[in-house]
Amino acid sequence: MNSAAWTSPPVLADDLGITRQGVRAWLKRHGYPKDDDGFYRIDAATEARMRAHFAARKTPPPLGPCSVDECDRPRRSRGAELCALHHQRMSRHGTLERSLPGQNQRAKTHCPKGHPYTPENTYRFADGRRRCRRCRLDRAAAAKRTRATPA
Known part of the structure; x- marks a missing residue:
């Protein structure tokens, strides 16, 4: 056959709007061999099959x-x-x-340090937020120690 009857994967890929790797993978999957130079030469019948295959998958x-x-x-x-x-x-x-906003916070039963959120151990702000009373006392004591230490 003459060279005009053949096409190559890059030309066909550009024409079909797919990648060259997609054309080569299809040829390999369907058992088309490479020529002596290591290139795929696609004849008219194979090109028609590929066009039908990729046209059917163009619009999912x-x-x-x-x-x-x-x-x-x-x-x-x-x-x-x-x-x-x-x-x-x-x-x-x-x-x-x-x-609801804050639902993930309301679901927590313990503070980050592990103290339980019980009514006795929970300080509630007017806007609904809550803090662990034990942690607040610990922070206040640490601050007091820091202030009492001479610089």
């Missing part, structure tokens, strides 16, 4: 809706049941329900 089917009731957002990806918003909410909070 639309993603279905999120599986949460009354959510009309598209799913995050194929095989996923949730949209991006509900997936993020589930991964961060472990639930699909909306959380």
